[in-house]
Amino acid sequence: MKKVLEKHKQYIWLAVYFVLTVASFLVGFNPGKEVFSNFTKFFIEMVTFIPFLFIIVGLFDVWFPKEKVEKHVGQESGLKGMFLVIILAMLQAGPLYGAFPVAYILYKKGASIKNIFIYLGAFSSLKIPMLGIEIGYLGVQFTLARTLVSLPLFIAAGYLMEWYLKDRNFKVNQL
Amino acid sequence: MVNNAVIFIIVSVVLTAVSFVLDRRKTIMGLKKGLNMFRNIAVPFLNILILVSLVLYIVPPSLIVKYLGAESGFWGLAIAALVGSITLIPGFISYPIASVLIKQGASYTTVATFMTTLMMVGVVTLPLEIKYFGRNVAILRNVLNFIAAIVIGVFVGLVL
Known part of the structure; x- marks a missing residue:
């Protein structure tokens, strides 16, 4: 039960962030937009190598x-x-x-x-x-x-x- | 950054191909394992990226340069070593933080010291470590690693 809650907590964070971001763009709240542009940069940085890293790690494991x-x-x-x-x-x-x-x-x-x-x-x-x-x-x-x-x-x-x-x-x- | 991504893509594609030729079943098992590991960290990772994006907006680069930059000297090193020793941040979270710190003007010395103390010295986990090794040994190991971390930081700073 506790574990399930823990897991949901992670998603709640994510959900709250995206709601706030969408709201920022609708209202034109600049700090929200800037944080999102930071986030996009980090996200792209991560997506371009982390999945490949785990392919390598998985193969190593086997x-x-x-x-x-x-x-x-x-x-x-x-x-x-x-x-x-x-x-x-x-x-x-x-x-x-x-x-x-x-x-x-x-x-x-x-x-x-x-x-x-x-x-x-x-x-x-x-x-x-x-x-x-x-x-x-x-x-x-x-x-x-x-x-x-x-x-x-x-x-x-x-x-x-x-x-x-x-x-x-x-x-x-x-x- | 782009170069790094290219390295990872090439290495993973080549390894997968070689592995597939050698053993198809093993390869599929490995890919599944990797995918599972990725799935496990994906959401916590996204959350950290959100947090880092926020902090990056709030904390001005000038502050990072002042306290962790090349001119910060002894105090920059001390801050990095102490924060790294006390906090307990999983590796996959600390690396994005470290990369942001460097981009915002922190020196390689402070970042390497921070990362190394984070990995090798554990004040929070010291009670647990004492249970395994006894008080003297646990403290000795942490002190030795603390010193080693500073040496590593200084050397990395000199090389890069």
């Missing part, structure tokens, strides 16, 4: 299922292990707090402390759907610059966390 990668995480160590957690993180979607339960799974599977935090770092900044949106809105250069600087930094953060936590009885709790 060809590279994250369950398959998850199977191997934890068993592999060294560079390969690090590579795997980063790939696994890239295949995810959603906010950072959605990564904590996965961090628990990684911990359970025997992933190193370093790799758990590298996973969190990659999850927060290298998810493929997000990279797509970022390229669309901020450009390839911005995305490249940001990811190339981020990658070594969160790998370093992983090493730092491992170094600090090694003898401190680190564990990830299940909620």
Whole structure:
């Protein structure tokens, strides 16, 4: 029930906006017209790439299922292990707090402390759907610059966390 | 912008074609998945565009340039990092905001710092994070990422 209401709330926003916009045009209310011209620009910007982005993401999802990668995480160590957690993180979607339960799974599977935090770092900044949106809105250069600087930094953060936590009885709790 | 759209259209068409040749059933499944994801975010996305259009009308560019522009220096960076750390804005919403900020005169440094803290530092979700990792680890991770975000912002600003 609550979910249904939530959904309708979204449509109410949209409906109110369009009623107000039509009214603005009828009455000749300039701020309303200007907001609408902003909206049109944003709408065109979005429609020209977001649907295509989701085609790419959907295909990725089918060809590279994250369950398959998850199977191997934890068993592999060294560079390969690090590579795997980063790939696994890239295949995810959603906010950072959605990564904590996965961090628990990684911990359970025997992933190193370093790799758990590298996973969190990659999850927060290298998810493929997000990279797509970022390229669309901020450009390839911005995305490249940001990811190339981020990658070594969160790998370093992983090493730092491992170094600090090694003898401190680190564990990830299940909620 | 047009160039970006062209990249996405070409990549998606090529990928779909290759995928279709390799496995027709999988391709249809993938397209359906993508369509579903798009459907899920379409309405919230439109709502955000409305909100951004409104804010853009109300907030004058001069204000954005003053507080987040190239001349804003330390305080611009501080504002971006703090707002990014405290707020909890989903990625697909923050990118249109970021793009508007840049078009209105915000610097790449402040925007990259804002985006990175948004993604990597979570003050609101800290209690939850503490439950998973314990107090020390959660705080340490957030502090490290906060510092990293500022470094990332400064570097991106230098490169672009």
